[in-house]
Amino acid sequence: MIISFTTSCITEDDDAGTVVTAEDDLSGIITEDLTLNASITYNLSDALVIEDGASLTIPAGTLIRATGGTSSYIAVAQGGQIFVQGTAANPVIMTSGKDSPAPADWGGLVICGKAPTNVGSTATSEVGDLAYGGDVANDNSGSVRYLRVEYTGASFNGSKEFNGVSLFGVGSETVFEYVQSYNGADDGIEFFGGTVNGNYLVSTNSGDDSIDFADGWNGNGEFWYITGGAQAGIEGSNNGDNGDITPVTSTNLSNITIVGPVNEGALFYKEGGGSFTFNNVFISNVDLAVKVKDEDTPAALRIENGDLVMTNVQFSDVEDEFEFTDYTGANQSFITEGPTTGAGNGAAAPDWAAGWTIGLDNSNTTEELSGEITTDVTLDAAINYSLVGSLVVLDGASLTIPAGTNINATGGTSSYIAVAQGGQIFINGTQDNPVIMTSGKASPAPADWGGLVVCGKAPTNVGTTATSEVADLTYGGDISDDNSGSIRYLRVEYTGASFNGSKEFNGVSLFGVGSGTVFEYIQSYNGADDGIEFFGGTVSGDYLVSTNSGDDSIDFADGWNGSGEFWYITGGAQAGIEGSNNGDNGDITPITNATLSNISIVGPVNEGALFYKEGGGEFTITNLYTNAIDLGVKVKDTDIPAANRIENGDLVINNVQFDETADGFQATDYTGNNLSFYTLGDNIGAGNAADVPDWANGWTRFSEED
Known part of the structure; x- marks a missing residue:
């Protein structure tokens, strides 16, 4: 046996073939039977390969942590065996x-067996460089039960990359069930030929x-639950070099749930496809149930010949222009719709x-959030959080919220998240997995909870320091480059709980x-007050979306000295943008x-595309697109400081387009002498004119059905 352990104590029982280690470094070649110890957390620092005639047994509750990129993997060679003995609880x-x-x-995890494939009598695995294939249909590579693989998919190049679990020519006597791939960079689970069955599989x-x-x-499969994949829910093919080669891929699959969105459909039937029978399939938020490439003649012929059959297929939560297949051949009857629960609970x-x-x-634990954070805290995207009170990040502490985290607030004005001066928040959402802060009510509505409040030490014009309108925290100072953290890909919903007319979130x-x-990449959706508001400071805001705000969509005031690009505003009640200097003194500095x-x-909107008020300020706006708005710029008649700034040329709007305006439209209701502060011209605004910009796809919502 060649195996590397960084250890001070190894004991070996020759009869049982068991090695117990006191330390954790795991790599090398296993040539005899080896059993790991669940009480040890193992560090997989390099490849661990189980050779012909040897076995690796991994008991329930064992944790293996890999550190070596493409060099860290576990592989079972032909003739070797792996016994993963997890349980539902461990x-x-x-x-x-x-x-x-x-x-x-x-x-x-890579497993190579001796069962037939159609890539030759034997072949070499894409990763691991091990032989696989043969003529032993009932080959036995062991048993894998209750296994979770996470953060896999290290890649050598675009054609040589690991999946979560790769099964190369694995035989039917191998047990493969209750397996999850989570957050892998490539495919979750892939069968390369072989005859092994796969049941109770999860790919996330x-x-x-x-x-x-x-x-x-x-092989066959039943009870597959698929969600959050980037490309196809299921990709089924015969052979990339010859779509007609034998043995042809053949499978019976039942009780399947596929939750989108995915780019390549619920089923990508490709490279010759095969003989597939599906029964009881629940498909949610996926536009294309079956996708076939136009040039894939062998796959199309198989559909025409009836080799693809899908019965009891239910489509749920599909888009307005949904079509269940983009296959354009004569046989459109391969799918039969009917009610089903898919893998068990529909979507x-x-x-x-x-x-x-x-x-x-x-499977997520539910935890309550409230109180004060005084150290560095990181939430877990696998946990459902209930915001039952205020959660305040204090000076010197930080809160990190990973992609995909959901926080449900239940307490009205008492439920909010706030960052005090000197505290930091790191919201690490992604386009595919935004962080969502929303209402915890069964029937959510605007003003169900407060919102997110961040207080920094940058200058304002309301005093050297001030107290925030909500959360009662100090803000302001003289540190222009103050750092309160990073907020990316965040969606806040149903905010705006109100104490009174002058104190609301x-x-x-x-x-x-x-x-x-x-x-950047922030959306406010269905808030009762303003969507996003800057009270002084110097932070910039890019790729912002405000949808259905109960007051102004995006507001800035109190000496804000920042910039913004790519703002998409729709459905607000009052001003699209409200920009002001100071409500008590329109001339106070910093402007x-x-x-x-x-x-x-x-x-x-009721108050125009831009409500320039309370002294306004020095605004330069380029490429402004407006749609169905009567007033391009609104200024109160009594606001002398704002009017003076327009007369002095402090407001410049270059290349503004007014589209689909009502009868009697006037570009501005400003009545002063300087009516040349704006220049008309065609543009696409945030990217697609009135339509949702491409950069907002995937992480935003615009209706209750989204």
């Missing part, structure tokens, strides 16, 4: 060893296809996945926040100074 977990885990941190947030089978796989996580999976609704309120803070570009404002 799964075996193979995951990243990094402090901040991410897809592609390590390889994955795969970077490519969720479950893939090819190369003459002749929701099935009961059989509870306890051993991560990132699924019914916005979706996101930024009080004296400094330029060292990152603030609000804003540089904005690539803005779309879709009305109607």
Whole structure:
């Protein structure tokens, strides 16, 4: 046996063939039977390969953390065996060893058997460089039960990359069930030929296809739950070089749930496809149930010949222009619709996945959030959080919220998240997995909870320091580059709880926040007051979306000196943008100074595209697109400081387009002498004129059905 352990104590029982280690470093070649110890957390620092005639047994509750990228993987060679003995309460977990885990941190699990494939009598695995295939249909590579692999998919190049679990020519005597791939960079689980069955499989947030089978796989599967994949829900093919080669991929699959959106449909039937029978399939938020490439003649012929049959297929939560297939051949009857629960609970996580999976609704623990954060705290995206009171990040502390985290607020004005001066928040959402802060009520509505409040030490014009309108925290100072953290890909919903008419929450309120803070890809949805508001400070805000705000959509005041680009505003009640200097003294310094570009404002709104008020400020706006708005700029007649600034040329709007305006439209109701502060011209605003810009796809919502 060649195996590497960094250890001070190894004991070996020759009769049982068991090695117990006191330390954790795991790598090398296993040539005899080896059993790991669940009380040890193992560090997979390099490849661990089980050779012909040897076995690896991994007991329930064992944790293996990989650290070596493409060099860290576990592989079973032909003739070797692996016995993963997890349980629902104590799964075996193979995951990243990094402090901040991410897809592609390590390889994955590779199993090579002697069962038939259609890529030759034997072949070499894409990863692991091991032989696989043969003529032993009932080959036995062991048993894998209750296993979770996380953050897999390390890649050598675009054609050589690990999946979560790769099964190369694995035989039918191998047990493969209750397996989850979570946050892998490539496919979740892939069958390369062989005859092994796969039951009770879960693929979550795969970077490519969720479950893939090819190369003459002749196995079956039941109870598959697929969600969050990037490309196809299921990709099924015969052979990439010859779509007609035998043995042809053949499978019977039943009780399947596929939850989108995915780019390549619920089923990508490709490279010759095969003989597939599906029964009881629940498909949610996926536009294309079957996708076939136009040039894939063998796959199309198989559909025409009836080799693809899908019965009892239910489509749920589909888009307006939904079509269940983009296959354009004569045989459109291969899909039969009917009610089903798919993997068990329709689009929701099935009961059989509870306890051993991560990132699924019914497997998530629910935790309550409230109180003061005095150290560095990181939330867990696998946990459903209930915000039952205020959560305040104090000076010197930080709160990190990973991608995909959901926080449900239940307490009206008492439920909000706030960052005090000197505290920091790191919201690490992604386009595919935003952080969502929303109402915890069964029937959510605006003003169900407060919102997000961030207080910094950057200058304002309301005093050297002030107290925030909500949360009662100090803000302001003289640190222009103050850093309150980073907020990316965040959606706040149903905010705006109100104490009274002058004390109410916005979706996101930024009080004296400094330029060292990152603030981008933020949406306020269905808030009762303003969507996003800057109270002084120097932070910039890019790629902002405000939808259906009960007051102004985006507001800035109190000496804000920042910039913004790519703002998409729609459905607000009052002003699209409200910009002001100071409500008590319109001439006080520092003057609000804003540089904005690539803005779309879709009305109607009551107070115009821009309400320039309370002294206004020095605003330069480039590429402003407005739609269905009567007033381009609104200024109160009594606001002398604001009017003076327009007369002095402090307001400049270059290239503004007014589209779909009502009868009697006038570009501005400003009645002063300077009516040349704006220049008309065609533009696309935030990207697509009145339509949702491409950069907002995937992480925003615009209706209750989204």
